[in-house]
Amino acid sequence: MMNLMARLMPSCREVTGLLASGELESVPRMKRLLVRLHLSMCAHCSRFARQLRVISRALRAAWVPSAAPGADALKSRILERLRSI
Amino acid sequence: MNANIGGMPDQKTGEWSVADLKARRAGALDALVSENLPTLLAGALAIGLSRSDAEEVVQETFVAFLSGLDRFEGRSSVRTYLFGILYHKASNLRAKARREESHDDIEAVLDARFDAAGMWARPPRGPEAAALDGEIRAWVERCAEGLSDDQRAVFFLREVEGEVPEAICNALRISATNLRVLLHRAKLKLRECLEKNWEKKPR
Structure with missing residues (x-):
């Protein structure tokens, strides 16, 4: 049985x-x-899995749209350009 | 076709469709830009463009989308479709767009990590905290700079935007296998880099 599992x-x-x-x-x-x-049995692989989750969370936080200054100006510029198409 | 293309069916910004955009209906253009500008800007920066290049490419992305509305088939969300346009514009802009380099480095890493039977020879080390501290976040952010453009693009769409594989393949014009390989390498590289940072840290 153990052999088959392995x-x-x-x-x-x-x-x-x-x-x-x-x-x-x-x-x-x-x-x-x-x-x-x-x-559930392998500490190394479950550490690996947790680290992948940490990485995804970190980049989600780093790459979320920021309310950067100038975003409104950019939006107006884009809209003006689009209306001319 | 009058599909709601906002990506979120019950959004408060209202129902607007491709037809509304074609008719340049008041509000539709504004909604299109408002709903997608933040994500596109974030995506452009994630790919590695400078702020001013990112703004330029985002604007040109909207222009291209509106000029070629007929080509949008609704197979991915508008947001992902827009990101696909942006990705190709960004790659063109970066004269030396860092495409995925030779695969040898990451294969070598894997071969060093595992024995012939696929068991860990050098088990993973490093942080795995549930709470994300600022230091780890800064490390990972810097590690991401070491990825290629296409690796960053797939990571952004899959892990940040939560887009489904089929739509990502569509938007970036890559195969399902390609997507898996890119994601695999991106995550392995990021994890290796995180571990390196952790080991370098004085304790």
């Missing part, structure tokens, strides 16, 4: 690859379950 279980390289590429959402449900199981 054979079916995706490797750390595969698990982290699926997480990073966003492919996990589109793999068969069985594979997704095995990845979850792997993550």
